[in-house]
Amino acid sequence: MYLTVIGTGYVGLVSGTCFAEMGNTVTCVDIDTTKIENLKKGIIPIYEPGLEQMVKRNVENKTLHFSTNFAKSLEKTNIAFIAVGTPMSEDGAADLQYVLQVASDIGDYMQQRLVIVDKSTVPVGTADKVKAKIQERLDLRKADIPFEVVSNPEFLKEGDAINDFMKPDRVVIGVESQEAEDQMKSLYAPFFRTQNRMISMDVRSAEMTKYVANAMLATKISFMNEIANICELVGADVNKVRIGIGSDSRIGYSFIYPGSGYGGSCFPKDIKALKRSAQQHGYTPRLIDAVEKVNDEQKFVIANKVIQHFGEDLTSKTFAIWGLAFKPETDDMREAPAIYIIKELLKRGAKIQAYDPKAMDEARKFYLKDLKNVSYFDSKYEVLKNTDALLLLTEWKEFRSPDFEEIKIQLNEPVIFDGRNQYSSLNLKEKGFTYFQIGKK
Numbered sequence: 001m002y003l004t005v006i007g008t009g010y011v012g013l014v015s016g017t018c019f020a021e022m023g024n025t026v027t028c029v030d031i032d033t034t035k036i037e038n039l040k041k042g043i044i045p046i047y048e049p050g051l052e053q054m055v056k057r058n059v060e061n062k063t064l065h066f067s068t069n070f071a072k073s074l075e076k077t078n079i080a081f082i083a084v085g086t087p088m089s090e091d092g093a094a095d096l097q098y099v100l101q102v103a104s105d106i107g108d109y110m111q112q113r114l115v116i117v118d119k120s121t122v123p124v125g126t127a128d129k130v131k132a133k134i135q136e137r138l139d140l141r142k143a144d145i146p147f148e149v150v151s152n153p154e155f156l157k158e159g160d161a162i163n164d165f166m167k168p169d170r171v172v173i174g175v176e177s178q179e180a181e182d183q184m185k186s187l188y189a190p191f192f193r194t195q196n197r198m199i200s201m202d203v204r205s206a207e208m209t210k211y212v213a214n215a216m217l218a219t220k221i222s223f224m225n226e227i228a229n230i231c232e233l234v235g236a237d238v239n240k241v242r243i244g245i246g247s248d249s250r251i252g253y254s255f256i257y258p259g260s261g262y263g264g265s266c267f268p269k270d271i272k273a274l275k276r277s278a279q280q281h282g283y284t285p286r287l288i289d290a291v292e293k294v295n296d297e298q299k300f301v302i303a304n305k306v307i308q309h310f311g312e313d314l315t316s317k318t319f320a321i322w323g324l325a326f327k328p329e330t331d332d333m334r335e336a337p338a339i340y341i342i343k344e345l346l347k348r349g350a351k352i353q354a355y356d357p358k359a360m361d362e363a364r365k366f367y368l369k370d371l372k373n374v375s376y377f378d379s380k381y382e383v384l385k386n387t388d389a390l391l392l393l394t395e396w397k398e399f400r401s402p403d404f405e406e407i408k409i410q411l412n413e414p415v416i417f418d419g420r421n422q423y424s425s426l427n428l429k430e431k432g433f434t435y436f437q438i439g440k441k
Contacts, residue, residue: 001187002076003027005083006102008035008066010046010161010265010332011119011154012083017054018165020064022190027065027073039066047331047358050162071109079187080106081152082130083119092272093280094123103130107137114147115180119154121210121270123277127151127174127203148180151203153210158264159329170197174206211277214270215288220255221262222294228258228439229301238439239424258438260393260419261298263326263335268295299337302391302419303344305436309415310388315349320387320411322380323394323420324356324363331358333367337419338393346373355383357396384410395420404431 001024005016008030020026030036035045042056058064067073074080084098099120106116116134118127131149138145151174156164171188175181181200188198201209224242231238238258246253262268271292278285310317326336333339336359342352351373354363360376368374377383380398384390384407392399399422408414408431416428418437428435 001025001078003187004029004073004077004080005119006030006070006080006105007082007084007098007120008032008039008045009083009085010048010158011156012081013039013044013046013055014048014051014156014161014165015081015083015119015154017051017058017064018162019187020058020061021054021166023063024187025063025065025076026058027067027077029067029070029073031068033068036066036068048161049159049329054162070105074106074109074114075111077114079115079117079183080110081117081119086120086122086269086273088269088272092276094121094269094273096122096126096129099126100129100133103133104137107134108141110134110138110145110147113145115150115183116147117150117152117184118207119152121153121266121273122151122207123211123273124204124207126207148175148177149203150175150180150184151206152184153206155210155213158332159327166191168197170199172199172201172206172209174201174203176203211270211274214266215274215291217255218262218267218271218295219287219291221259221267222291222298224256224258225261225298225301225438226294231439232441235441239421241439258421259298260302260337260341260438261295263299263337264330264332265334268292268335299340300344301438302337302393302417302436303341305417306345306389306391307348309434309436312348314345317349317389318351318353318387319345320384320390321352321354322356322383322390322392322399323359323396324354324367325359325394328394328396331362333359333362336367336394339367341391341393341419342368342374343371346371351375353377353383353385353387355380356394357398359394381406381410386412388412389415389417391417391419392422393419395422404428404433408432 003019003024003026005012005028008028016026016028044052082099082102084102086094089095127149153172168191173184185198228238242256245251246256275285275288324338325331325333353375355377414432415434421437424437
């Protein structure tokens with residue numbers, strides 16, 4: 001098939017590249033000329049394991065193309081994917097201006113029957129707005145061209161997106177006609193060699209499914225973090241509690257690890273958008289509201305432990321940070337707990353030395369760029385020199401089995417604050433450390 005993917009952000013670039021990998025001819029379109037020229041050279045704007053190699057391979061095979069020419073990209077297209085950003089507006093709702101601008105452009109440039117797919121995370125009812133906008137532009141052209149708007153939400157985990165796309169546990173499509181459903185099934189058929197995992201439904205239900213999936217996962221995280229805080233108060237060990245409840249197949253082990261809260265591009269934004277959508281329809285989503293509040297507070301738990309141990313005045317203290325990204329295997333720092341923790345310590349006069357395998361450029365250029373007393377180091381041991389404690393905030397693999405004797409040598413004091421409970425199974429106190437974790441005194 002000939003596909004056009006509008007938007008070369010995380011979702012658009014991964015989706016377009018994986019479709020090209022399966023033999024489709026894909027053109028990824030963006031208005032950012034610099035980004036497009038870089039992509040043509042194999043320069044990837046995001047870090048995602050395996051993506052760079054796959055992009056280069058498919059560009060060489062001429063199955064993947066990058067362009068700023070919207071009109072030309074639609075000339076042979078069978079299916080056009082809208083994969084632009086839906087940032088959070090001031091009131092918490094999803095901002096649809098970029099989605100609707102793309103819809104307007106499609107209406108201006110399409111020349112033949114087209115299936116338009118909402119791949120961006122959008123609130124219920126967006127497909128109707130996209131459809132209306134396209135039809136409005138076609139009417140201005142006095143063009144009678146058939147089209148259909150389909151919802152196809154993405155369920156990609158940052159850090160494992162290629163595997164998620166190539167071997168999906170499900171593909172959800174919201175369609176209005178059998179013709180569009182058959183076309184989408186044909187597109188995704190190569191991804192289901194052993195088992196059909198396509199789930200078809202109406203458009204509004206598909207739009208809702210994405211938000212509900214993220215809300216459920218966020219709920220599990222906030223629930224476990226609240227349990228961790230209770231465990232600490234009553235003297236229980238949340239890590240043992242987690243094992244005890246996770247063995248129940250109705251609960252499972254996924255997303256019940258206590259930590260410093262969730263971040264990233266999806267959960268925080270989607271929780272707010274779902275909450276706002278409910279409020280717009282006159283409903284108060286009490287559970288969703290609580291999930292968000294627990295997460296907001298959880299981001300300060302490690303900072304509070306540092307303050308309780310060292311005192312409110314941290315002007316003479318320097319802290320080493322392991323991990324800035326909101327999760328491992330990504331450079332994404334959106335809503336990362338590290339941002340909140342670092343700012344809380346800086347407010348009290350502390351100095352910060354930070355190391356992250358992939359996210360330090362993001363920190364320097366965007367998320368921590370205006371903050372003084374933050375310095376960056378090239379290795380996990382170098383960053384420890386002349387610091388008073390180590391704060392582990394992202395559970396990268398290279399932090400799993402460090403040389404604890406080397407850590408002790410480099411630190412001024414052998415103190416570790418573990419925001420991901422990475423070392424909870426180790427008896428670090430026997431190794432001479434003062435060790436703080438989530439959910440246990």
